[in-house]
Amino acid sequence: MEVLTLKGFRDIAPEEALKRGRVLSLLKSVFKSYGFVPLETPTLEYAKILEGKYGPEADKLTYKFKDRGGRMAALRYDLTIPLARYVTENKGRITFPFKRYQIGNVFRAEKPQAGRYREFTQVDVDTVGVDSALADAEIIAVLATCLQLLGIEKFEIRLNDRAVFQEIPVPAIRILDKMDKIGRAGVERELAQAGFGKEILPRSAGRKPTARLKEIFLALEYFGLDKKSFRFDPLLARGLDYYTGMIYEIVVPETSGSISGGGRYNNLIGTFTGEGIPAVGGSFGLDRLAVAVPEKTFENIPFQPQVLVTVFDSGLIQSSLTVYSLLQAQGIEVEIYLDPNAKLDKQLKYADRKGIPYAVILGPQDLKDKKVILKDLGNRTQQRVTVEQLSNILSSR
Numbered sequence: 465m466e467v468l469t470l471k472g473f474r475d476i477a478p479e480e481a482l483k484r485g486r487v488l489s490l491l492k493s494v495f496k497s498y499g500f501v502p503l504e505t506p507t508l509e510y511a512k513i514l515e516g517k518y519g520p521e522a523d524k525l526t527y528k529f530k531d532r533g534g535r536m537a538a539l540r541y542d543l544t545i546p547l548a549r550y551v552t553e554n555k556g557r558i559t560f561p562f563k564r565y566q567i568g569n570v571f572r573a574e575k576p577q578a579g580r581y582r583e584f585t586q587v588d589v590d591t592v593g594v595d596s597a598l599a600d601a602e603i604i605a606v607l608a609t610c611l612q613l614l615g616i617e618k619f620e621i622r623l624n625d626r627a628v629f630q631e632i633p634v635p636a637i638r639i640l641d642k643m644d645k646i647g648r649a650g651v652e653r654e655l656a657q658a659g660f661g662k663e664i665l666p667r668s669a670g671r672k673p674t675a676r677l678k679e680i681f682l683a684l685e686y687f688g689l690d691k692k693s694f695r696f697d698p699l700l701a702r703g704l705d706y707y708t709g710m711i712y713e714i715v716v717p718e719t720s721g722s723i724s725g726g727g728r729y730n731n732l733i734g735t736f737t738g739e740g741i742p743a744v745g746g747s748f749g750l751d752r753l754a755v756a757v758p759e760k761t762f763e764n765i766p767f768q769p770q771v772l773v774t775v776f777d778s779g780l781i782q783s784s785l786t787v788y789s790l791l792q793a794q795g796i797e798v799e800i801y802l803d804p805n806a807k808l809d810k811q812l813k814y815a816d817r818k819g820i821p822y823a824v825i826l827g828p829q830d831l832k833d834k835k836v837i838l839k840d841l842g843n844r845t846q847q848r849v850t851v852e853q854l855s856n857i858l859s860s861r
Contacts, residue, residue, distance in 0.1 A: 472574070472582030480754075482765050487614060487754050488567060488587070490761075494610045495565040495589055498602065503564040505546035511536035517545050517732065519638065519705040525572045539571035543588040544706075544729070544745065551592055551743075552736035560593030567750075581751070590745030595730060597676055600710045601683030603746050607714060607724055608689055610748070615761040616716060619723075621694035623681075623712045625674040626727070628698060632668065634705065636660045640668060641701035644721065671698040680710060706732040712746065716756045723752045769799040771822040771858055772815040778804040783831055787824060787851060794855045816841050824854065 469475060476484065492502075511528045518526075518541060527539040540546055543566045551558060566588045573582060589606055591599045604621060611619050629637050639654045646654070648665070655664055673681070673696045684694055702711040702725060711727030726746030733741040773788040775781055781804055791798040799820065801811045808825065815823050825837040830848070838854055839846040849857065 470582075472576035474581060483757075483762050484585070484750060484754055486762055486765050487750065487757060490613050491567075491587055491610050491748070492565070494606060494613055498563070498606050498609075500563045500565045500589055500606070503547070503550065503566045504568070505540070505543070505550055505566065507540060507569065508537050509540055509546060509549065511538040513549050514538050514541055514545055517706060517735070518542075521638070522572075525574055527571050527573055540568075541572060542570050543568055543586055543747070544590070544732070547588070547590055547592070547745075548733040548736055548743075551733050551741065555737065555741070558593075561599070562592040563590075564592070565589045585750035587748040587750055587753075588745060589747070590743055592733070592743040593741060595709075595728075595742035597679035598683050600676075600728060600744050601680045601687060603726065603744055604680070604684060604694070604712060605687035605689060607746050607748070608687075608693065611714070611716075614753075614756075615758045616756055619693065619714055619716045621689075621712055621714050622697035622700050623677060623694060623710060624697050624700040625677050625710055626702075626707050627674050627676070627709065628671045629668065629701065632664060633660070636664055637701045640665070640699055643699055643701075665699075668698055672696075676709065702727055710744065719752065719756045721752065723756055724748050768819045769797040770820070770861070771796065771798050771824055772811070772818075772820045773798060773800045773824045774808060774811045774826070775801050775804040775806075776808065776825065776827045780804075780826060780828070780831065784826055787826060787836060787854075790851060791824075791855060791858065794859060796855070796858050812839070812841065822858065 495502075511526075514526055515523060515538075522541060526541050529537060531537045547564065547566070551562065568586065569583055570586045571583050574580060576582060589603060591603065604623075608619075608621065629640075632640075635658060636655060639651055639658060639660075642654070643651050652665060655661075677696060681694070681696075685691060697713075700711060700713060702713070706729045707727045708730045709728035712725065713722040714724040715722050724746055726744075728742070728744040730740060730742040733743060771791065773784050773791070775784045784800060788798055788800045801814065812823055821840065821842055823839045823841060825839060825846075827837075830836055833848075835848050835850055836854055837846050837848055838857065
């Protein structure tokens, strides 16, 4: 049997998972500082919940299947529709404005290519229940703060308003949304093939910011954003059908595509509730975001324990575990070797291969003397110290 992952899916190795964990930890700290609370929703939804919310192209990319009870189910395509469903089910218990963030895997049956997978992690931040330029601007400010904390110094926020496209048919808007992917010539060609006049592109490009966008720009300055970090982009369309107002994308120089996108969607939740509940939000794709994060942000991640406690023989397991527990209680990243029958040389080679810089050796004579050997595997030096001294030495390094 050939053992492989499914096409479009992949494993995330420990080194990469640690980097992603650092990114997510920093993002969560920003979300909480702005008053957003976490939410988790199921990976599976009823297919009818997702169908018809994104547009015909996106509907084709949704994973759907019949469960054992004969019900049509679907893997979530994004985190926004599940949020809308959650608000609908729980609106009597929610305090509005409801400010939530969510981190979770989503699934799209796209053609796999470099950097694009059929399962990926999305990071969403949304405000539900208020329609104001201030709420729009806060979402942008949150995302900009995230990038700054991650050490991404150069980024550009492109903003537009769906009101700019009021006179343009939805199919033409979807074609305009492909500008970054197929270029101006490609957009002109597809517009012509779809039967739209050539004037749509220059007419859209010549539009001015709406009054709402001007309010948002001013609020962004009040939030402390540099005026050079954001701009009006009259051709920015965002392909999903549910956007109704402000839309945005964030791009980073020398990074393919946008690393964040979103906007205002005042009618989406109403498709479930029958009443208008305004909302605005944005999201990061974790893969693209992590690529844009500079290496200096990951410098202090403990990719491996600081020290390995070896086990001299099976008779010294308890003593070795005592040292291990004491170091762990001091907040020191420590690992204990799990095979007491392994030779000491094999244990030290294990530490060396994993990049663990120190090893603790506790032999019978060391136990009598109430001392241990601290071995520096990098410098090939060692010293004999008390357990108290051991803790102090490791804590200072």
